[in-house]
Amino acid sequence: MSTPENNGKKPEKNGEDGGPTPARIKGAPQRGGPGGPMAGAMPTEKAMHFKESSLRLLRMMRPERATASLALLLGVVSVTLSVVGPKILGHATNLIFGGVIGKLSPAGLTRDEAIATARATGNDTIADVMTTVDFTPGQGIDFGEVGRVLLIVLALFVLSSAAMLWQGRLTTTIVQRTAYRLREQAETKLARLPLGYFDKQPRGEILSRTTNDIDNISQTLQQALSQLVISLLTIVGVLLMMILISPLLALIAVITVPVSLWVTVIIGKRAQPQFLKQWGTTGKLNGHIEEMFTGHALVKVFGRQKEASATFAEHNEDLFQAAFKAQFISGIIQPAMMFIGNVNYVLVAVIGGLRVASGTMSLGDVQAFIQYSRQFSQPITQVASMANLLQSGVASAERVFDLLDSEEQSPEPAEPLTPADTVGRVAFEHVSFRYEEDKPLIDDLSLSVEPGHTVAIVGPTGAGKTTLVNLLMRFYEVRGGRITLDGVDIAAMTREDLRARTGMVLQDTWLFGGTIAQNIVYGVGEVSEERMLEAARATHVDHFVRTLPDGYDTIIDEEGSNLSAGEKQLITIARAFLTEPTILVLDEATSSVDTRTEVLIQRAMTELRSGRTSFVIAHRLSTIRDADLILVMENGSIVEQGDHEGLLEAGGAYARLYAAQFAEAVVGVD
Template identity: 80%
Template sequence: MTSPEQNGKKAEATPARIANAPRQGPGPGGPFRGAMPTEKAMNFKASSLRLVRMMRPERTLAIGTLLLGALSVAMSVVGPKILGHATNLIFGGVIGEMTDGFESKDEAVRAARAAGQGSFADMMAAMDFTPGVGIDFTEVGRVLMLALALFVLASACMLWQGRMTTVIVQRAAYRLREEAETKLSRLPLSYFDKQSRGEILSRTTNDIDNIAQTLQQAMSQLVISLLTIVGVLGMMIWISPLLALIAIVTVPVSLWVTVRIGKRAQPQFLKQWASTGKLNGHIEEMFTGHSLVKVFGRQKEAAATFAEHNDALYQAAFKAQFISGAIQPAMMFIGNLNYVLVAVIGGLKVASGTMSLGDVQAFIQYSRQFSQPITQVASMANLLQSGVASAERVFDLLDAEEQSPEPAAPLVPASNEGRVTFEHVAFRYDDDKPLIEDLSLSVEPGHTVAIVGPTGAGKTTLVNLLMRFYEVRGGRITLDGVDIASMTREDLRSRTGMVLQDTWLFGGTIAENIAYGAGDVTEEQIHRAAKATHVDHFVRVLPDGYDTVIDEEGSNLSAGEKQLVTIARAFLAEPSILILDEATSSVDTRTELLIQRAMTSLRSGRTSFVIAHRLSTIRDADLILVMENGEIVEQGDHTELLEKGGAYARLYAAQFAEAVVAED
């Protein structure tokens, strides 16, 4: 049985889509139409808060990281004060040796004043020294060892804090990927019709990786930086309220600069990631249709489109990085001004004796520690905005409208005969463009219904409604007397097998691809299905037989061989309803005849819907529906419709004429 994803396969690259890229807006031709998403303006605050709420399950670990961060910052903040004390011990020892011969500190200070050295006397008065006593290296060593121990412990706490942060972030990213994967399975087919695969891949890979990187940086650096600012500010106020006031004045200036620059950079980051998604979508599309691009000679056009997207990404990324990158040099300039002011005023206070040299040294270190985290926080603005821009895109995916919920009390048909009834069904892709209006149809179990008509007539739409890839706008569809809307999608689709014109294979062995969707099956059952659908004869000649590994594109199989594998998959599933959409279009005439015989056996006792363009393949159908503009204009068997001389007869005659021309 084929997967629902196969139905969406038609949204992939085709010659027409490649030749006319880039595209905007939905096309008129049915469900398989492409349109790039419209990006919304970024709500930085709301998206940021939502990112924080994502980590709520790890709040215990988050509290632990905060405590470890606080301990690390506290020990790091105390360190300069202890080093300042060591400086005072050394300087006091030097002054003590210089004042050898005086009885006391007061006597030395008076002597300095009497000698006209008032500033030096003031400085000595503010210091702790004993005349005649030099540097106490034992005490200095003890103080330095204490500082070293604090710095080592601070580093250890930061290391563990970083490890816990990594656990929190990676768990959050893991859940986000799970949510995205689960969301994709709940989205209706219409969502994938309007998005390129590259765009969806970009949101679920690049954007989530960028979010994880942002959270990692934010939780490690941002938290430590904020705690450092608070701790250092407290120490600066304790040492000198005046110098602390000078340092604090630079904070609102820094914030103002950061906000002003950040507002200019914010929309550029959104454009950057939107451009990344478009570029990925184009690359993926060109890679998928690489051979067709060459066949139709569209290499230059594809390269031109790539250059256009690449240039848009370059411009957005350049502006985003350049504008946000201006934050750090601006912060460095403000920090240097603060450093100069602190050094000058601190020197004056030392000279006046109102501060010790060690305190000034400690304060200068604190001023550096104070400006550095502010600069780090400011420089992280570009990372935060980039991460929030990615979060906005991922949240846009997670908030996309889902397919209608499953019924609370689903019904299960009492039988599995395959009787299908369309009762006054109405459907339209766009509200202002009706496609199917008041369509009624009854298909008896075991009958084969062929659906023919021009492109865009609604043939595939009919199948999409039966599979509930889309929901009807009016009327209802029943399966064995039960409205399919009251059944679960899983139950409905488990009764249905699909073989589409566009084959879908996944990376795995041929046996695994045949058994896909069939549950637990034996090797013998796989071989039996392969023989019935003429897969066995070409698989046997492969070096590894049924264990031959094929890639996602099935590049080591021909188009016809890939089609046969998907037919074998449907054969093995043994569904009650078969949907064949040009299922034999990729095989040769002889193989087609063999498959038609296999399909006849497979359809025995099962209801079959066959969408066909080659009318010669549906002559034996029990009922042929001719559709035009979403309506059934004719129905009957092959002979009846030819006798009517209507739309079917004209289609048949046109194909017969084409065949004659081809022979000529």
């Protein structure tokens, strides 16, 4: 099985042949590093519209339709119970007010006689007010009835709160399941993206989309579904109750709705671009921080701390400005809504008081209506104040959807083929390839490698050496011609099948947080301890591991900071031993070890390469001098091929490279 360097861990910097090198991730500042020409590069795709992204986000919750329906039903129940409460409280107010009037009225009279007496004495206004309530002259407040009404209201509010609590629990379930699926889709998408996507995206930007943005979406949905739905239901329920009490006052309250919507839309349009910029700048800042942390050693070595700090300060300032503008502009909505709500409150109170004085409304109804007007304006204010939250969440959704909509690698064949005999015969047949449409790299390259042969590939930077391996591994697809493995076109094989037959050892190591033993057996599956130890001894890992306090149970972090570069390289070589691949790819595999260790590794490599087709990309003479075939590449073409001695005698390109790079590296080792 292929090692993690060649599968799934995408590159962040360009290879020596001008193309991206898979898995060259650790230990060097990434694009956007100090002095890089593409520092903080961001995707230039145009963001989707707010409406489109919002609807798409809602469609992602379709699997939770049943739960959402139950949550909506509970919301309706909760709102219904809560909006009925003020009306019943208004009845309690009328009981109290009626008791006060009854106490002040002469006993022995009927209600109508008491009203007529008030009019006869010239108190028409008081008489009008008395017509709006029920009372018995001479009797005071019926506290027993008032108490029963209050108990009913209390029960309603308790049930309303219980329904809302249950609705909130269901809403949390819906949101977290949606966020779970979104993270799952993002992870699956990353596995299907071509290597070229990762060449153009800083790792910090990708991490920001799959973590920060999805978390922001989750928070937005949580607050939106729990508050927005209840607020909208409350607006509808309260509006119906206000119409039942007084259509005139309801009309006054409704007039404020279009004004509120107009204010929200105007402010929202100005805030949305700032939220997009805020989250875009967040990804840019995260990318820079991640790159600087990964390459902190090189930043210090080359004295680029000031430049890195200046770049950070620039990104941080951009984020500050974007976040400040987004929050400030959207924050204007809430005070604007409060002002409109207060104006509505004053109008309702004044007109309601006049209607009580005229006898057309009871005091309890006015009191209930004032409560409803507050209940009506409050959810409108809440909805408006959530505009910044919604815009922020949709801006994050746009960025995640942009990732999910990115062009994927070519699909696997419907009916994949598998070589009948796995011997390791590789052929490049008139292969053409280019990273950029207008920049050809490899053109009409043909090559045949017999099973068990070791092929060394040499050449100057940008010649196409690593690209050749990238094409063999199907990290990139050929533009013309084909590559076959044991007579089968690799494009007709699944990538998993192809890479399972290939092992790679690269210059830049990849280790994960875990024990040394777990890192050695990574990707191999179930393996016995004896087999693992055999691979470790063969690659001279066993020697240095035995010197560690915990041996093979020693925990290493993801960067392997508690191991030397050579020790990390040996672990990756031991990992390749366990895969038992048909094809072995060594890309500067011994560049991180000392000369003595290199000699030992070369002996182990000789055993590892036995019976396997090997491709070796290297500059050190000790790596390639014994190769069965040496290919010299220039500008994407093979200009020379042969064995070491024959190419030296030819006095061509290889001889020039040897004189320039390898002459001083010749070390005789018996």
